[in-house]
Amino acid sequence: MQELLQDFLTSMMLSVDFQRILNIIGFLAVFAVICMGVILAEKSKQTNQLKQSLNKLKKSFDQLDEQAKLIVKTDLELNKTQEELDKKITALFTLQKISRLLSTTLDEKEIFRRSQSIASELGFEKCFIIMQDKQKGLDFKMSRGYPDPELERILRLFEHDAALDKVTKEGSVLSSINISDSNRNRIASSLGVLYFIIAPIITQDGIEGALFVGNESSSSILTEGEEETVSILATQFGQSLENARLFEQVYSSHHELEAKIKERTKELADALEEVKRISKMKSDFVSAVSHELRTPLTSIKGYASILIDEKIGNIPDFVKERLEKINKHSDGLVRLINDLLDIARIESGRIEMKFDAENIKDIVENVADLLSPQIKQKQIELILDIPDSLPKIYIDHSQIERVFINLVGNALKFTPEKGKITVRAKEIDEKIQIDVQDTGIGIPQDAKEKIFSEFYRVDNTINQSLKGSGLGLTLVKYIVEAHQGKIWVESQPDKGSCFSFTLPKA
């Protein structure tokens, strides 16, 4: 290149003729060609580079597309999972809903009626339940999406198709996804569906029937999740049926029991009425007899008195003595009859009580005065432990006086000489409790309950020597109870007894 330029300059310097001009042009042409060559070489290098970049770009574009494919696949997988998940969640909701629906009734017919919603709730177009009926054999209990003539045909299918035995005999779930193609096509077309699930209904008695759901459209493909759901539902269905039956049993036995109780109660009530009637008869009888006895007794006593008083002439002493015995025994008899009459009256509610506020101390002191001869005679120490501050009692004076006479009298009777009798009164809540305690012979344990019964007398030496009616404590009990009170006794043989009773405060 440099040489050329040297020549060019030399020739320029040597001459400026035509030859030179041609030479210059020649030179320029050669120069241009060379430049062009250089540029072309450069261009082709660039093109190669561009091609390489384009290839790189294409490669990364393809790589990106590969990644896109991966994304699509992942997304497809995600969508499938989500679809399955959605179905499961929906199924769970539905299961819960149907379970609640089925478990809130205990009526078998109602369970079948409610089960009609199974199909629509689970997104199936058709469903039915067939059950083994003792009389009819296989029978439809519920169906949806099938006209009646179809049902007959389906029954025959269930009776004769060997594949369906898996459900009704072996208790497995049969569905369009777990069955051979030929079986699936046959059953699906017989049942007029594309997809189906048939699950056994099992109770304690074994396989009793089957629940079928199916779809005739292809909008939703069956999944294992759905198969599971329907199977759970069929189990739930069996349990609901069992519950309903158990309830029916319990219900009917409960009814039987109730009827028996009613019958027994009526019998008892009748018996009670009878007892009451007899008791009244007894009271009436006692009352009538007592009245009848009292009149002649009054006469006897009257005549005896006339004779004793010698109003109709003198009588010998030994006769008088006998007459006084008649008089004395007549008095005893009158007392007995009076007691009997009082008991009968109180028992039948015929006695009229005259309630009034009374001072308990006055009554007891009065009784003590009345009994003072016997007290003195036996040298008994009588202690009255009745505070002055004690509230008044609301009672019938004469009746309560009889109570004290009886109780203190009994104490006197069974307490040996120089013994002690204490009459104590105290306030307990709304009541006044009175204790009559003695240091007498006491009451045997086994007699404690009986002493308040009519005509009962404790078997002891005192009772053998002293006469008594056996009505005193009975009367006392009746009077106390007529005052809404209670009476009881505590006793230890040879140490003494304590009769306690309560009376209302005024």
Next chain:
Amino acid sequence: MSQWIGVGTSREKDSFRAAREAAILAKAATKQQDTDLVLIFSSVHYNPENVIKGTRQIMPEAKIIGCSGSGIIMPRTIEERGLSILAIKSNSIKLGLGCCSNLNEKNIRTAGQELAKMSLANFKTASRDIFIMFSDGLIKNSSELILGVEDILGRSFPLIGAASSDNLRFTKTYQYYQNNAFANSAVGILLGLNSGFGFGIKHGWKPIGKPRLVTDSEANVIKKINNEPAINMYEEYFGDDITELKKTRLSRLTILYPIGINIPGEDEFILRNILETTDDGSLICQGDVPTGAEINLMLGSKDFCIQAARDAAKEAKKGLKDKPASLIIIFDSAARLKLMGRFASSEIDAVKEVLGKNIPIVGFYSYGEIAPLKAMGFRGTSYFHNEAIAVLAIG
């Protein structure tokens, strides 16, 4: 200018009683003696004839239009099994009803023209605002039907609607028109509102992987993508799962991975559901895909869906300008209901957040949504969308 709007719903199982109950509630909500227009959306569980009878008993004079949906959007809930009735009484609204039945036996574009002509003839007066249409979601070239309607009403006339659906059974969907319950039909109503309206349509799906070129297609059938059988694209992405997918009907899962057509100037791709595949590996879409279109596989998520619902509501609100909405009509894709699952109400809640909480709402989950594109180049031309949520707010 007065307008009374009432919505009544029912979940009653008997078709007649359900329709009657919803109609009574809707009528009571309008507090009017009679009703001008009734929109019925019912799930496919109902007998459509009895639905009409039940509605007619309460509203003998009203013009009736509606269709079946894969789920019914009610003011407070979304019901897979239910029925919703919208009743409108207005002294300013102008109505023109049209219908075209037996679509399978007709040239679909001509059928669209027929539908528009009939509505126009019934409409009479000149000031028309919007055409609401419901077509059978099982017809395979809904885009052609829309073209037919646009042939008559104009390319830029707002067309909003949805394709009736049947809980992804793909067997039979219903369209209500006056005293008839059709299947395989399209029904529509031309409205002169006087009260203003706004609409928005969004889907929220995002493109994933590299873009591909549709090298051979015919209307709604994509034959070749990048000069290979179209199904290869799904095979590439799904790998082994494709056999399972084919076996269990591709449409069930591909609704979660639709094809997106890149539309220059639009924020979002237009989505296409795959309805079926053919033995030669073609994909039959719900709506057309032109040869030369740049497409992508699309991926959705719950969050994208909720955001799309919010954005669609915002668009609708923009259209209303400052006016508050007095009625919200939602056409939401059945695919979105499937994707959202138990959280479906979040989309509707997002719409309520934007447009107001106590506004009457009706709507249903469809097999396709019809609404105009916003980009300037498209001059407000309506298209058939898949997997989108369309919100129409009426002032």
